[in-house]
Each structure stands twice: as structure tokens, then as C-alpha cells.
Amino acid sequence: MSTQRIQKRVSDSAAIMSEIVLPNDGNGLGNLMGGRLLHWMDICASISSRRHAGMVCVTAGIDSVDFASPIREGEIVILNSHINRAFRTSMEVEINVWAEETKTGRRRQCNKAFFTFVAIADDQKPVLIPELIPESKAEKLRFKDAGVRRDFRLVLSGRISSVDAPHIQKYLETRRQSES
Numbered sequence: 390m391s392t393q394r395i396q397k398r399v400s401d402s403a404a405i406m407s408e409i410v411l412p413n414d415g416n417g418l419g420n421l422m423g424g425r426l427l428h429w430m431d432i433c434a435s436i437s438s439r440r441h442a443g444m445v446c447v448t449a450g451i452d453s454v455d456f457a458s459p460i461r462e463g464e465i466v467i468l469n470s471h472i473n474r475a476f477r478t479s480m481e482v483e484i485n486v487w488a489e490e491t492k493t494g495r496r497r498q499c500n501k502a503f504f505t506f507v508a509i510a511d512d513q514k515p516v517l518i519p520e521l522i523p524e525s526k527a528e529k530l531r532f533k534d535a536g537v538r539r540d541f542r543l544v545l546s547g548r549i550s551s552v553d554a555p556h557i558q559k560y561l562e563t564r565r566q567s568e569s
């Protein structure tokens with residue numbers, strides 16, 4: 390039996406979603422509430438993860454989310470997600486968010502985050518997902534960076550020790566060399 394993993398491209402699972410900020414989405418100051426945006430981001434990222442894995446995926450973690458610019462009631466919100474790297478059963482999904490002014494069509498980036506999703510089989514256990522093949526220069530760079538971020542997030546969440554994180558060890562070694 391072949392043990393070769395299915396291979397997919399970044400474009401196979403990219404997702405775009407648009408929303409309008411309605412009065413019910415607000416925080417009382419005429420701006421979009423952060424929790425509502427996180428909900429939309431989770432859905433958009435979830436679509437990419439499902440397209441890549443070909444099955445239901447759950448959110449395992451979210452890296453730092455910066456709310457760089459408030460989004461006003463009545464503005465259009467555009468969410469864009471793609472897979473940066475597939476590991477064994479988990480994958481890093483990058484999501485970028487823009488707000489669009491209705492009258493001018495001008496867009497500004499408001500938010501960026503990295504989500505980790507895990508594919509879950511019918512027995513409720515994590516399951517092997519297809520490999521991601523980065524093609525463009527930008528995709529290859531994001532793929533590489535995702536490997537570094539994975540080390541840091543697994544150490545920060547206490548899932549592994551820093552001595553088992555090769556990228557962190559490499560970083561510490563470079564620091565030691567530059568200081569000696």
C-alpha cells in the first residue's frame with residue numbers, strides 16, 4: 390500500500406469572505422466588537438483548513454491578534470485566509486483582514502493572525518493531512534517561517550520543551566555566538 394501523502398497547493402484552499410458591520414456587531418462606540426471579528430476570522434480560517442484537509446478541522450490555537458485599526462459600523466470587512474504550512478495533523482492558517490470604506494472603496498489592513506487547525510477523523514482523533522507544496526517565493530518564505538512559529542507556539546503552550554525545539558536552539562546558538 391502506498392504511504393505517499395496527497396499533495397495540495399496553497400491556492401487549493403485559499404478563502405475570501407466579506408461581511409458588512411451591522412449595528413448588532415458593534416461595541417457601543419460605533420466600532421466592530423473584537424469578538425465578532427474573531428468569530429469571522431475563525432470561520433474564514435476554518436474554510437481554508439477544511440479545504441486543505443478535506444475533513445472537519447478544529448481550532449487548536451490562535452497566535453497573537455492585533456487590532457491595529459478600529460472597523461466602523463457600515464464598513465465592509467474583507468477576510469482572506471490561506472495555509473502557510475501543513476505539519477502532521479495540524480496546519481498553520483494565516484488570515485488577513487481589511488476594512489473597506491463604502492463611499493471611496495479605500496481599503497486598510499486592520500488585522501492579521503495565525504490560527505492552528507487540527508483535522509479530526511470520524512473517531513474524533515487527529516488525522517494525517519495532505520502535504521502543502523509551496524510554489525511562489527512568498528509561499529516558500531511563509532512555509533519556512535511557519536516552521537519557526539510552530540516551535541515557539543508549542544513551547545509557549547507548554548507542549549514541548551525548548552530543548553526539543555530546533556528553531557529555538559538555533560536562535561539561542563546564534564545569540565551565544567554573537568555575544569562571545
Ligand SMILES: CC(C)(COP(=O)(O)OP(=O)(O)OC[C@H]1O[C@@H](n2cnc3c(N)ncnc32)[C@H](O)[C@@H]1OP(=O)(O)O)[C@@H](O)C(=O)NCCC(=O)NCCS
Binds near residue numbers: 448478515
Ligand atoms: C486540538 C486537539 C484536537 C489536539 O488534541 P491532542 O490530543 O493534543 O492531539 P495531539 O497531541 O496528537 O496533537 C495533534 C496536533 O495538534 C497540535 N496542537 C495541539 N495543541 C496545539 C496548540 N495549542 N497549538 C498548536 N498546535 C497544537 C499538535 O502539535 C499536533 O500537531 P501535528 O500532528 O501536526 O504534529 C484537542 O486539544 C482538542 O480537541 N481541542 C479542542 C478543539 C476545539 O474544540 N476548538 C474549538 C474551541 S471553541
